[in-house]
Amino acid sequence: MASNIYDTFVASVTQWIHNGLYHLLPPFWALLVELTIIGLVFLLFYALVGLFLVYAERKVCAFMQNRVGPNRVGFYGIFQTIADFIKLLMKELVVIKNSDKLLFTLAPFIVIIASFMAIAAIPFAKGLHAIDFDIGILYVIAVSSLGVVGVLLAGWSSNNKYSLIGAMRSGAQIISYELSVGMSLLTIIILAGTMQFSELVQGQEYGWFIFKGHIPAIIAFLVFLVASTAETNRGPFDLAEAESELTAGFHTEYSGIKFAFFFLAEYMNMFIVASIGATVFLGGWMPFHVWGWSGFNQVMDYIPPSIWYIGKTGFIIFLMMWFKWTFPRLRIDQLLNLEWKYLLPINLFNILLMAFIVLMGWHF
């Protein structure tokens, strides 16, 4: 198996570092150094993905709007986002009079920590994840929903009515749509019989869950796409920002690096949601295999698992950008109607359907 080459490479590098550290240092310090290395790697990864996604969004939206997009700083403007972040770093941090200063400062950190924690559980390739919980999906859902606390605090502490309206909207929105995200993932958990990410991916070796579970899995995937776009406050569901109504919604009063935190967290949330979608529905890092076609499978295995993972995640991210740049925004009552009157009943029915299909053994 060709993918074994990549697997063994990742495993041997990590093993080499691990053995080296334990050889040199006492166990406690070795563990500490290991954790620090992992933290730094994730921090770097986080920043790079954020920068790349901002650049990608600019190029995609420029493409859809008959524009060129950034093309001045660096080759095809690839350093534009870096230049922007340097600018944001150097900007003054405006503190508003009569604002709750502690909460005002705390809010962007909560948002960014929530998205940072969720990354830990995502498998990028075989064995390439920080931690492999046996309740992986539950953990990711739980952690990513912490972000709404930051948004609410930001709106409340800004002492600005626009921010407050935006925060209240986003509170109602995220809490409602979390149900749909959770339930659409639950549909697949019924099929897979596990919540652990590594086992979920392994279970898709011959056929991704979207093919295995056919009708209910496709419905669940569509619901997941809509609900996760809403949960990340993006696309036609960006009511919390709604720049034509609330100027900038919950982050109206933020400037400099604090604003950059919100900005980065938005893109990272999109990345996390797309990763979960790719892992649960489209097989994560697992190449496209067909049962019995061993020659075809071997060719597919020559593509490294991380490329598969990035391709699938990128596809979902592109879909979400497509939504954003073609749809007008919903109104708050329509948004809640969509969730409570359409998506939730569809989801509940879909879970029953999936359970029935699994019981009867009608899946592939």
Add this chain to the structure above:
Amino acid sequence: MKEVIHTPVPSVEEEEYHINMGPQHPSTHGVLRLVVTLQGEIVMKLKPHCGYIHRGMEKMCEKDTYPQIIHLTDRMDYLSMHINNHAVCLLVENALQIEVPERVKYIRTIMDELCRIQSHQLWWASFGMDLGGLTCFFYGLRDREKILDIWEESTGARFLQSYYTPGGLMWDIHPDFQKHTKEFLKYFKKKIRDYEKILSGNVIFRERSRNIGLMTKEEAISYGVTGPSGRGSGWSCDVRKHHPYALYDKVEFKEILYQEGDTLARYMVRMDEMYESMHIIEQLIDNIPEGDFSAKMKAVIKLPAGEYYQRVESARGDLGIYCISDGNKTPYRMKFRTPSFSNLSILDHISRNLKIADLVAIGGSLDLVIPDIDR
């Protein structure tokens, strides 16, 4: 001890609060300030505060000669600049009873309709943006550039051209004018289908605009809401039909009327008007007669003493100019009845008990131009 002077705060019911939309706000399209009283997200009442871009245009007119006044009217409703110029020119020509050459009438009608198309394009662009569809903004502005290019060739300016003069035009049209206009019509007929795909046919857009901001015909008449906004409520108020000027009695065109009176109806009126304007231009563009581009005018224009009123149909509605002359080269008194000002007056009435997002949609559908309100 010094007494503290409190500025009076508007009365607030329980659980209500005020929010200032504007003068710096993305969806007021300029320096309009709306003091909105909200209960949660529901608009209880709103109060427009005008005057942030008031330039005293009517008073300035009393010092200016008639050809100079034309340059002021450009800056009134900057999206129907030609039509505003047309109103002043017609006022002077009718007062002096000058017959302008046929060629001038043709060119003016074509220019007016091009002006209407580009105004509706920009409105479509910004209306899409108000509803959160940012891509619309770029589509609309991209196509508007083509019209500005045509104008630049013939008039020498892209935005505030002041192309019309009493008795005719500033210059003759460019030799390529007809060719480029026809090219534009061909191009835009293709592109306007994109407009319908991306916004008119979109489910979210239809849900956002249907049954929002309902205005009955009676309300439209009593508030004086003219133009596409009034015709969306079924009020037949097109000046081009009822009091034809230039060539509007010769060309064939429909007056677009919708009965629903909601935001969607006002949207559809403007979309259909773009087709009608293209239809008018198509009838005229090949038949522009040869001749002078201006009638013989005296160096100093003096209107005979008396009162004059001239109406034209601008892209926003009924533009009226009321003028009192005492026989001098400057008017004694000039008053503009601008459509945006009357259209703004109904905003409070039709947006009550709706959400703040609906207020933005309704404001967009009324197509307000703020310098037109404040003058």
